Amino acid sequence: MDWERLRIPLMLGPTLLVITVLFFGSLAFGLVQSLGFQPQIGNTTLTLDAYISVMFTGREAGQFWSGLLLTLWVAGASTFLSAALAVGLALLLRRTFFGKKLSVFLFQLNLPIPHLVIAIGMLLLFSQSGLLARFAGELGLISGPRDFPILTRDRYGIGIILAYVWKETAFFGIIVMAILQSLGDDYEAVAQSLGANRWQRFRTVTLPLIMPGLMSASIIVFAFTFGSFEVPRILGVQHPQMLPVLTLDFFLNPDLNARAEGMASSIIIALIVLALVFLYMYVSARTIRRD
Amino acid sequence: MTHLAIRGLSKVYAAQAAPAVDDLDLDIESGSLTALLGPSGCGKTTTMKMIAGLLKPTTGDILFDERSILSIPPERRGAVMVFQNHLLFPYMSIAQNVGYGLKMRRMERAEIDRQVAEMLELVRLPGMEDRRPKELSGGQQQRVALARALVVRPKILLLDEPLSNLDAHLRFEMRDLIRDIQQQMGITTVFVTHDQEEAVVLADKIALIFDGRLQQYDKPLAFYEQPSSRRIAAFFGGVNFFTGTQDGDGFTSTIGRFSVTRDGPADGGILTIRPEDVRLSEDGETNTVSGTIDSQVYVGTHARLRVTVDDHTVNVVADADVMKRYGQGDRITLQFPENKLWILPAE
Numbered sequence: 237m238d239w240e241r242l243r244i245p246l247m248l249g250p251t252l253l254v255i256t257v258l259f260f261g262s263l264a265f266g267l268v269q270s271l272g273f274q275p276q277i278g279n280t281t282l283t284l285d286a287y288i289s290v291m292f293t294g295r296e297a298g299q300f301w302s303g304l305l306l307t308l309w310v311a312g313a314s315t316f317l318s319a320a321l322a323v324g325l326a327l328l329l330r331r332t333f334f335g336k337k338l339s340v341f342l343f344q345l346n347l348p349i350p351h352l353v354i355a356i357g358m359l360l361l362f363s364q365s366g367l368l369a370r371f372a373g374e375l376g377l378i379s380g381p382r383d384f385p386i387l388t389r390d391r392y393g394i395g396i397i398l399a400y401v402w403k404e405t406a407f408f409g410i411i412v413m414a415i416l417q418s419l420g421d422d423y424e425a426v427a428q429s430l431g432a433n434r435w436q437r438f439r440t441v442t443l444p445l446i447m448p449g450l451m452s453a454s455i456i457v458f459a460f461t462f463g464s465f466e467v468p469r470i471l472g473v474q475h476p477q478m479l480p481v482l483t484l485d486f487f488l489n490p491d492l493n494a495r496a497e498g499m500a501s502s503i504i505i506a507l508i509v510l511a512l513v514f515l516y517m518y519v520s521a522r523t524i525r526r527d
Numbered sequence: 528m529t530h531l532a533i534r535g536l537s538k539v540y541a542a543q544a545a546p547a548v549d550d551l552d553l554d555i556e557s558g559s560l561t562a563l564l565g566p567s568g569c570g571k572t573t574t575m576k577m578i579a580g581l582l583k584p585t586t587g588d589i590l591f592d593e594r595s596i597l598s599i600p601p602e603r604r605g606a607v608m609v610f611q612n613h614l615l616f617p618y619m620s621i622a623q624n625v626g627y628g629l630k631m632r633r634m635e636r637a638e639i640d641r642q643v644a645e646m647l648e649l650v651r652l653p654g655m656e657d658r659r660p661k662e663l664s665g666g667q668q669q670r671v672a673l674a675r676a677l678v679v680r681p682k683i684l685l686l687d688e689p690l691s692n693l694d695a696h697l698r699f700e701m702r703d704l705i706r707d708i709q710q711q712m713g714i715t716t717v718f719v720t721h722d723q724e725e726a727v728v729l730a731d732k733i734a735l736i737f738d739g740r741l742q743q744y745d746k747p748l749a750f751y752e753q754p755s756s757r758r759i760a761a762f763f764g765g766v767n768f769f770t771g772t773q774d775g776d777g778f779t780s781t782i783g784r785f786s787v788t789r790d791g792p793a794d795g796g797i798l799t800i801r802p803e804d805v806r807l808s809e810d811g812e813t814n815t816v817s818g819t820i821d822s823q824v825y826v827g828t829h830a831r832l833r834v835t836v837d838d839h840t841v842n843v844v845a846d847a848d849v850m851k852r853y854g855q856g857d858r859i860t861l862q863f864p865e866n867k868l869w870i871l872p873a874e
Contacts, residue, residue: 332541422614425581428601429608430628430679440627444618 263506270499277492286496290504294497296486302476307505310393310478311462314400315454321401322408323446327438329409330416340413347406351399355470358399362387388471393478395471404457408450415449416442448520455516459509479505528557529591529605529682529715531578536587538573538739547573549739551587555732558713560706562720562730566762570739571719575685578717579608591682602631605682609675611691613668615660621647621671622656628679646674649708666697670704677712684709686718690725702729723750723763735759751801753789757871760799766842767805768871769798778870782836785814788865796873802831803844804867808860814868816841817860823850834859 271282290300329340346354361367369384378384388395427441465480472478477485479501486498533553539546548570555561563571576582578589580601588595596604607628615624623630625646626639634642647653650670660668669689676684689705690698706729709716720726726733727747735742735750743755754760757768771780773795778787780798787798808815818836830850832843841861853859 422610422612423616425576425579425601425608426610426614427627427631429579429581429606429685430631430675431602432627432631433602436631440631441616444616 266499266502270496270503272496274492274495279496286500287504290497290500296482296497299475299477299482300479300501303479303482306393306476307462307479310396310400310468311458313393314397314404314461315458317397317401318404318457319408319450319454321405322412323443323450325405326409326412326416327442329413343409344406346403347410349403351403351464352466352470354399354403355467358395358402358471359388362395362398363389389473391473391476393468393472396468396478399467399471400457400461404461407457408453411449411453412446415446419445451516451520455513458512462509463505528713530557530593531555531683531715531717532590532593533574533578534588534590536574536577536589537585538570538577538582539585546570546585546739548577548584551736551739551741553734553741553744555715555717557592557715559731560709560716560718560729562718562726562733563736564720564723564726564733565736566721569736571721571736572687573739574736575608575687575717575719578683579606579685580604581608606685607676607679607681607683608685608687609669609672609689611688613660613665613672613692615668615671615675617660619660620656621652621658621660621663624660624671625674625678627675632679642678643674646678647671649677649711650674650704664697666693666701669693669701673705673708677708677714681714684714684716686716688719688721690720691722698725705729735762737762753869754799754871755792757797757799757874760869760871764801765799766802767800769839770796770873771798772796773870778868782839782841783816785863785868786865787868787870789869791870792872794872795870797871799869799871800863800867802842804864805841805843805845806862806864807843807845807849808862812862814863814865815860816863817858820853820855820857820859822855823853825850832859834861836861 268282270286272279272285273282288294289297291297294300325343329336329343333339359366363369364381364384364386366384366388369378369381372378372384373380386394387398423441423445424437427437432440463480465478465484468478468481469484472481483498483501483505486494486501489495489498531553532555533551536548536551537546538548551570551574553561563574565571573582577584580596580599584597589597591605596606615621616627619627622640622643626643629639629642643656644653647655650673652667652670652674655663655667655671660671663671669692673686673689686705690701693701702725705716705718718729727750730747732745733747733750734744737758742759743750745753750759750763754763754765757765760768769780769782771778773787773791776786776788777784778795778798785798816836818834818841821833821835821840823833824831825847828847830845830847832845832849832853834841834843843861
């Protein structure tokens with residue numbers, strides 16, 4: 237027996253075992269539950285009833301589709317806006333100026349702050365009874381709370397998007413700043429010396445060079461915002477609800493039969509995110525092959 | 528063809544007390560190839576970046592054909608820089624890389640394709656249009672970078688250590704290519720190097736910079752025959768320096784008195800001769816000294832000798848045959864030809 241060949245698999249074994257049991261185990265458990273397998277209440281046959289109920293026939297079927305649209309919109313918009321904002325800020329922060337260290341510190345300040353705190357902060361700041369509304373009232377800009385625009389608990393998820401942008405811009409920023417630092421200024425200097433103006437340099441040099449890192453970060457942020465429930469629970473409305481909140485409601489339902497629908501909803505969220513990740517990996521692999 | 532003038536140029540970086548470039552004056556003739564030579568950190572790349580507009584001078588002026596270009600942004604200045612590490616855009620094909628500057632000028636696609644093909648032909652890379660940078664060797668990448676700069680017909684071409692990332696045989700090839708293309712196109716070219724041999728072989732004139740200050744601006748031969756300081760002579764391989772005083776046509780040094788035909792500075796205090804100019808003496812010659820051979824090393828085409836004369840060392844480069852006639856510890860007489868002796872300022 238060639239033990240040398242087995243050495244690395246054996247060393248990786250314990251870690252792989254933990255990952256397999258925790259990840260694939262819980263995924264498999266969730267999957268069978270979504271197929272109605274709940275022996276504790278006597279359901280042992282596997283059916284697609286929960287999926288059909290969640291998407292088509294159940295009381296919440298309408299909520300599911302509007303929730304899916306809202307979730308895609310919120311995750312997409314938050315990811316795009318955070319990425320765009322982070323790129324702009326990172327490019328500004330790359331320059332040398334008085335107070336740069338303080339600016340970088342403030343830019344990254346909210347990284348360790350939990351999403352929950354950010355969501356509550358949003359409420360305190362931007363709701364119709366929040367600080368900004370009161371300030372506007374004190375200045376005489378509005379006559380009462382109702383005159384202040386609805387920025388939280390709105391049906392378009394504006395408050396949720398703002399909270400995610402607030403939080404994720406710092407995450408994107410760290411990645412973009414690290415990429416920009418490793419690239420240096422030389423590529424842009426070459427382009428500038430060859431006649432490219434500021435916008436041409438950004439479009440033809442900076443953006444293509446940071447794009448691989450930016451796309452990877454976008455997948456992480458999109459997957460997170462697509463599956464996260466704390467912020468939409470606090471800043472969202474009852475209808476439409478984002479999918480993770482709808483899923484949470486299924487789980488919190490005292491009727492144990494709703495558990496299968498909750499699991500079905502979770503699996504759908506996971507499948508959508510996985511599909512997008514695979515799509516990204518396929519596109520990146522093609523780009524890498526081409527480059 | 529553009530005449531480049533640099534007037535009192537200085538650059539002080541915020542974090543440094545000493546200026547990176549200090550009161551630099553240069554006149555670079557149109558169509559010439561000039562080397563900015565000096566050790567690492569002497570300010571030569573900083574000077575080049577200021578010409579390109581990538582750095583702002585602290586004081587001074589840069590003029591193209593007698594017109595200041597400091598207020599012109601780098602993208603419209605017409606000074607194109609080729610960097611040491613090629614910096615081809617990795618996500619573009621070779622054709623896209625070479626045609627980049629033309630595309631930024633919104634030139635028509637067909638014309639770009641035509642000029643790109645012509646330029647790739649010029650740098651001896653025909654038919655490489657569809658390749659990606661990573662598919663090319665270092666030498667080929669450097670040639671693409673050169674083509675990318677040349678295709679926009681720059682007023683001034685700036686080459687930052689263009690040969691330093693190449694191995695020996697590619698260096699020779701690239702050196703010839705740069706020289707040929709520069710003469711063919713007649714573009715005023717400035718290149719930065721820390722390699723004096725490279726500067727001597729390529730440049731029409733060399734600007735030698737130490738610690739941000741211009742030391743000597745001259746034709747290559749002058750740095751060997753008439754260096755203006757001991758430091759410059761040493762940078763160009765000078766190793767024989769003997770202190771003393773000048774008296775009329777002669778110079779009395781620590782190893783003897785020698786006749787000198789070439790005029791040196793009024794405050795001359797150091798006599799120098801290049802090792803390859805020292806001759807083994809025949810009987811009856813003047814300007815001779817005798818000493819003992821300390822060491823002799825065969826270096827292929829010639830031999831290097833260290834001869835001790837009155838406790839001072841004289842370094843000699845001689846024909847390899849000398850090793851058949853002399854051994855370590857033998858007495859030897861050396862002759863310093865009058866026209867090869869040069870007097871440097873006292874330190």
